[in-house]
Amino acid sequence: xxxxxxxxxxxxxxxxxxxxxxxxxxxxxxxxxxxxxxxxxxxxxxxxxxxxxxxxxxxxxxxxxxxxxxxxxxxxxxxxxxxxxxxxxxxxxxxxxxxxxxxxxxxxxxxxxxxxxxxxxxxxxxxxxxxxxxxxxxxxxxxxxxxxxxxxxxxxxxxxxxxxxxxxxxxxxxxxxxxxxxxxxxxxxxxxxxxxxxxxxxxxxxxxxxxxxxxxxxxxxxxxxxxxx
Numbered sequence: 001x002x003x004x005x006x007x008x009x010x011x012x013x014x015x016x017x018x019x020x021x022x023x024x025x026x027x028x029x030x031x032x033x034x035x036x037x038x039x040x041x042x043x044x045x046x047x048x049x050x051x052x053x054x055x056x057x058x059x060x061x062x063x064x065x066x067x068x069x070x071x072x073x074x075x076x077x078x079x080x081x082x083x084x085x086x087x088x089x090x091x092x093x094x095x096x097x098x099x100x101x102x103x104x105x106x107x108x109x110x111x112x113x114x115x116x117x118x119x120x121x122x123x124x125x126x127x128x129x130x131x132x133x134x135x136x137x138x139x140x141x142x143x144x145x146x147x148x149x150x151x152x153x154x155x156x157x158x159x160x161x162x163x164x165x166x167x168x169x170x171x172x173x174x175x176x177x178x179x180x181x182x183x184x185x186x187x188x189x190x191x192x193x194x195x196x197x198x199x200x201x202x203x204x205x206x207x208x209x210x211x212x213x214x215x216x217x218x219x220x221x222x223x224x225x226x227x228x229x
Contacts, residue, residue, distance in 0.1 A: 028124075036121070039120070039135045040061070040065040044058055044061045047143070052105075057109075064110065065113045066117075068114050071121070072117065072118050119135075161204040162200060164197070167192050186208050187207065190204050
């Protein structure tokens with residue numbers, strides 16, 4: 001007897017008035033879950049992790065994808081109202097991790113993973129082709145936006161600079177040479193921000209090119225307490 005036959009046979013049994021199994025719903029759950037996990041892993045594992053190398057976010061995104069999908073799918077079979085679905089979407093969308101300031105790129109991927117999981121778990125009235133095409137659109141957009149032709153922007157780093165005498169426009173070239181020599185970075189430009197004449201320091205934001213596409217995950221950290229080494 002094949003698996004479908006076994007599942008059909010179990011439909012005749014119930015426990016406290018609840019069917020032991022609904023073969024159609026169970027098969028739909030497995031297929032949709034595997035499809036949602038595949039799409040999420042492609043987006044998170046290939047597009048996000050390939051550059052950031054952040055295993056903590058990879059772990060977080062995949063578990064959130066699983067949680068949101070199962071929550072939406074199972075509640076959806078209980079006549080979940082659209083307003084409640086959007087409310088759950090909003091709750092997960094505004095999640096903040098109090099131990100770390102979540103960068104905008106990570107928040108974008110989090111929002112997208114939640115959106116994909118909600119769509120795959122709730123869109124039971126659309127055709128399978130529409131659902132597949134919708135997920136493929138997400139993958140294509142990630143491919144385009146993460147591609148070299150779109151994301152050819154230099155990395156940036158914040159520096160506390162003490163040679164206050166070099167911040168004037170006429171010393172621009174000298175300051176550029178000093179920054180390159182002291183950091184070893186291929187700096188293409190810099191911007192001067194906050195200036196403290198009492199301590200003879202200023203904040204400098206430098207833009208630099210790298211030889212690979214990997215993202216430096218601590219470039220945007222400006223305070224010691226933000227570093228979770």
